[in-house]
Amino acid sequence: MNRADRTLNLFRKLPLLERVLKTRIFQPVLLLITLAVFTLVILTGLFGTPVGSRNFGIIFVWIVWWGLLIILLVPFLGRFWCAVCPIPAPGEWLQRRSIITKRLPKLRTLNKRWPRRLKNMWLQNFGFLGVALFSTIILTRPTVSALVLLGFIVLGVVLSVFYRNRVFCRYVCPVGGFIGLYSMVSPLELRVRDPQVCRDHTTKDCVTGNANGYGCPWMVFPGDLQRNTYCGLCMECVKTCPKNNIALNLRPPGTDLWAAEERRIDEAYKSFIMLTCALVYSVVLLGPWGWLKGWANMESLLHWLMYAGGFLAANLLLVPGIFALTGAASWLLARRAVPLRRLFIDFSYTLVPMGLAAWVAFSLGFVLINGSYALQVLSDPFGWGWNLFGSADALWTPAAPQIIGFLQTGVLIAGLMFSVRTAHKIARQHVRDPRVAFRMLLPISGTLTAVTLAFLWLYLG
Amino acid sequence: MTRVEGLARFALLLIVCALPAGLLGYQYGLRPVLDRGAGIVEIRAYAPESGGFSVKSVNAVVGQPVTLRFTSMDVVHGIAIGPGLGIDLGPVDPGKHREVTLTFDQPGTYTYYCTTWCSADHWRMRGVIEVRDPANPDVFPPAQIDPVIERLIAEGIDIDARVDMNALAAGAKSAHGSGHSPAEVTSALEFSRQPSAARGEALVAEASVVIPDDLRTLDWQRTHTPGEALDALHTANPAQGHDVLADAVAYLWTRPADDVARAVYNANCAACHGEFGSADGPASLQTASDVVLFSDPAYMFTMRGDVLYAKIRRGGMGTDMPNFGTLFTPDETWALVDYLWSLTFARDRHVNDR
Numbered sequence: 001m002n003r004a005d006r007t008l009n010l011f012r013k014l015p016l017l018e019r020v021l022k023t024r025i026f027q028p029v030l031l032l033i034t035l036a037v038f039t040l041v042i043l044t045g046l047f048g049t050p051v052g053s054r055n056f057g058i059i060f061v062w063i064v065w066w067g068l069l070i071i072l073l074v075p076f077l078g079r080f081w082c083a084v085c086p087i088p089a090p091g092e093w094l095q096r097r098s099i100i101t102k103r104l105p106k107l108r109t110l111n112k113r114w115p116r117r118l119k120n121m122w123l124q125n126f127g128f129l130g131v132a133l134f135s136t137i138i139l140t141r142p143t144v145s146a147l148v149l150l151g152f153i154v155l156g157v158v159l160s161v162f163y164r165n166r167v168f169c170r171y172v173c174p175v176g177g178f179i180g181l182y183s184m185v186s187p188l189e190l191r192v193r194d195p196q197v198c199r200d201h202t203t204k205d206c207v208t209g210n211a212n213g214y215g216c217p218w219m220v221f222p223g224d225l226q227r228n229t230y231c232g233l234c235m236e237c238v239k240t241c242p243k244n245n246i247a248l249n250l251r252p253p254g255t256d257l258w259a260a261e262e263r264r265i266d267e268a269y270k271s272f273i274m275l276t277c278a279l280v281y282s283v284v285l286l287g288p289w290g291w292l293k294g295w296a297n298m299e300s301l302l303h304w305l306m307y308a309g310g311f312l313a314a315n316l317l318l319v320p321g322i323f324a325l326t327g328a329a330s331w332l333l334a335r336r337a338v339p340l341r342r343l344f345i346d347f348s349y350t351l352v353p354m355g356l357a358a359w360v361a362f363s364l365g366f367v368l369i370n371g372s373y374a375l376q377v378l379s380d381p382f383g384w385g386w387n388l389f390g391s392a393d394a395l396w397t398p399a400a401p402q403i404i405g406f407l408q409t410g411v412l413i414a415g416l417m418f419s420v421r422t423a424h425k426i427a428r429q430h431v432r433d434p435r436v437a438f439r440m441l442l443p444i445s446g447t448l449t450a451v452t453l454a455f456l457w458l459y460l461g
Numbered sequence: 462m463t464r465v466e467g468l469a470r471f472a473l474l475l476i477v478c479a480l481p482a483g484l485l486g487y488q489y490g491l492r493p494v495l496d497r498g499a500g501i502v503e504i505r506a507y508a509p510e511s512g513g514f515s516v517k518s519v520n521a522v523v524g525q526p527v528t529l530r531f532t533s534m535d536v537v538h539g540i541a542i543g544p545g546l547g548i549d550l551g552p553v554d555p556g557k558h559r560e561v562t563l564t565f566d567q568p569g570t571y572t573y574y575c576t577t578w579c580s581a582d583h584w585r586m587r588g589v590i591e592v593r594d595p596a597n598p599d600v601f602p603p604a605q606i607d608p609v610i611e612r613l614i615a616e617g618i619d620i621d622a623r624v625d626m627n628a629l630a631a632g633a634k635s636a637h638g639s640g641h642s643p644a645e646v647t648s649a650l651e652f653s654r655q656p657s658a659a660r661g662e663a664l665v666a667e668a669s670v671v672i673p674d675d676l677r678t679l680d681w682q683r684t685h686t687p688g689e690a691l692d693a694l695h696t697a698n699p700a701q702g703h704d705v706l707a708d709a710v711a712y713l714w715t716r717p718a719d720d721v722a723r724a725v726y727n728a729n730c731a732a733c734h735g736e737f738g739s740a741d742g743p744a745s746l747q748t749a750s751d752v753v754l755f756s757d758p759a760y761m762f763t764m765r766g767d768v769l770y771a772k773i774r775r776g777g778m779g780t781d782m783p784n785f786g787t788l789f790t791p792d793e794t795w796a797l798v799d800y801l802w803s804l805t806f807a808r809d810r811h812v813n814d815r
Contacts, residue, residue, distance in 0.1 A: 028469055036476045043481055047488075050511075050535050054556030099469040101462075376556075383556030384488060385532045393557075 007249040009193065021235045024213070027083060028100045035086035038149070040381060045146020049383025055142040056381030059373045061149070062139045067367035070359050078186030079179055082232040087152050088169050091160025092217065102213060112162045114171065121266040124177030125273055129315060131174050132277050133308055136284070136296045166217045169232060181270045182356045183228040184256035189249045190222070190231050197245045198223025206237040213239035222246060227256035229267070257349050257422050260429050268348035269320065275351050275451070276319045278358040280311060282458045286365055322447065323348060329443035338430045347444050350423040354448055357415020358455055361408040365459065368404055372397040408459045416452040420445050501528040506538040506553065506575065509582035514573070521592045523565050529573065532558040538586070539576030539728065545790040552577055565592040568602050572787045576728040581747050583732070584783040607786065610771045620771045621778040650688065650759045653704055658806045661712025670709045671697045677713065683766035687714055691762065707758070711806030718810060722800040725793065729785065738804030748781040755804040769798045
């Protein structure tokens with residue numbers, strides 16, 4: 001079965017969707033809406049009540065937005081959030097000197113060159129680790145939360161002054177990194193209909209831009225796209241392609257994970273970091289060890305330093321080390337037919353479905369339990385005693401707490417099966433003999449199962 | 462610029478400028494003006510280390526209603542206003558508010574205060590309402606002198622005298638004056654069982670113990686220690702045992718259960734002194750000096766009622782004991798003193814209540 005048989009071009013089925021996405025107002029309208037919410041988040045964070053559960057900023061960012069992002073948007077729509085995220089918008093509008101219309105032939109920046117050695121996910125990896133280290137503070141203190149988000153938007157603007165396009169999103173944003181990684185699982189993809197058309201096309205309008213739109217802000221050539229990881233779904237290429245060769249496809253989830261030639265060590269570490277953080281958060285925030293939560297919450301500098309040391313060691317050494325051992329076992333079972341480093345990197349992609357499943361399961365635990373706070377803060381976003389929609393006194397009502405455990409179990413088991421299937425496909429990419437591939441699969445499957453059991457124990461035990 | 466672009470820029474201007482200006486301008490500019498016009502004083506309640514009440518002093522005028530709107534900004538606070546107004550707005554959750562409208566009929570000073578243990582400095586969370594006479598707005602009634610405290614000072618009683626439990630064991634039957642010989646006192650302050658008002662009541666009912674008339678008077682009880690009463694009973698009942706007479710004193714010093722006093726104690730005292738006076742409240746670990754044990758008969762037998770009254774109203778100098786004279790009326794304070802005696806002498810009542 002070829003690729004075309006496994007995908008469904010939504011533009012062909014829904015011509016109206018293509019027409020909407022081709023209009024220049026589509027993305028800016030959504031950006032203005034999210035920017036309005038973002039402004040309210042910043043204002044409530046800086047001027048509202050310091051009580052997180054009563055503050056719009058905390059509830060809407062870390063429960064509503066996070067829940068939407070990790071439970072719905074990333075698994076089903078890939079990087080769609082990146083298309084409507086307000087953080088890079090001011091910088092992008094400054095570069096373009098316009099919000100909607102295509103005015104200038106070139107972007108207004110100092111046109112600096114982004115360092116070659118930073119053209120990867122490492123900044124995003126360390127940025128995420130930095131945010132994650134302080135997450136118990138950032139996620140609960142409205143002022144800190146607002147300042148961090150404000151810092152992101154300022155950084156986005158500053159980078160847009162020096163560098164062309166969305167350098168912030170592509171190389172810096174700590175959230176964008178994992179959205180890119182996990183969007184590989186998504187059943188939605190933007191691809192070209194016929195790569196040969198792009199190869200033959202001399203002007204490459206999707207890269208250079210034309211009167212209809214800008215060159216790809218994500219610095220991606222759609223003709224080469226094999227994975228969702230770095231496509232921000234901004235739809236500029238849909239507007240600029242004179243050949244009408246861009247398609248928005250539905251496809252079997254996880255197809256990108258088999259794209260063997262693009263696997264890299266920085267992305268491998270992103271998968272380790274994300275899985276480890278899901279595990280650490282589950283232990284610290286949902287586990288019964290209050291003292292550990294106190295350590296993470298900076299109850300004393302010494303305790304926090306111990307927590308930080310353990311956290312970083314788990315992310316950068318322990319979990320990668322366990323997977324290195326797993327990879328080494330597979331390497332030996334494959335009679336060293338594949339370079340060990342290659343196997344280590346490739347097998348790390350088996351953690352993508354499992355990591356996403358772990359985050360979904362973790363998020364279900366607090367989104368469903370605490371989602372009802374959203375009603376209160378909608379009516380009283382600052383905690384100033386307002387009651388705009390009459391729901392300020394809505395009671396905290398956990399949603400379906402009796403089925404959360406079942407949902408988490410289902411998600412984790414599905415993630416495990418998806419990961420094992422990915423591991424099998426990766427093994428078959430390396431060895432033709434199915435028996436050898438099966439042997440290679442055993443260590444990684446065992447490790448994946450052990451990780452799943454650890455999550456299940458944390459959530460259900 | 463196209464029309465669509467113009468609209469987008471206008472929307473951006475609304476979001477970045479008008480939205481913040483509108484929200485903050487309303488809350489910090491327009492709302493206070495509207496509230497002032499409606500006679501509403503907006504008071505934000507923060508934990509004391511974050512500033513306490515945003516408004517520390519409210520001016521009111523006799524005969525004119527004033528509405529106080531308390532909004533809790535960080536943790537759960539409780540709001541009450543005293544003395545003598547009987548206003549307790551109860552706990553206020555973060556982000557919630559409570560309102561009360563007051564009309565004063567005479568000039569004076571009142572205090573609004575937090576009644577929920579909100580931080581280690583909870584007791585500092587107070588604000589003042591100064592009520593003036595519109596006819597003489599510059600004249601403010603002077604602070605009233607408390608006759609009980611005045612009398613103690615006149616007597617030369619050191620209200621802040623530290624009670625040394627070792628000294629008690631060695632002799633002093635009263636921490637505040639009358640001394641007794643060591644031999645006499647050592648036996649007087651040792652009890653083989655906790656003195657009990659219930660047992661004392663039965664003894665008195667069956668006339669097993671002779672009680673001198675003056676010991677039954679409220680004035681005598683408030684100006685003498687239970688230890689002195691015990692001495693008097695020993696003299697009047699030489700054949701009775703020490704613990705039996707201690708039960709009789711417990712009975713004399715104990716008033717009927719008072720739920721209001723218990724609520725006042727629990728809201729204001731229990732955080733340090735403990736629910737049953739055992740000095741085991743959560744805040745007792747944070748106080749600079751040892752917290753007094755109301756459950757300890759050896760200590761309470763040395764204490765005069767009027768001294769307890771003075772400590773409550775004036776605070777304990779050199780300790781973390783705050784002053785409550787600006788919160789409670791004298792009658793409320795005496796009710797609280799009576800409640801303290803019950804923590805010593807009617808412990809079974811409290812335990813049973815629980």
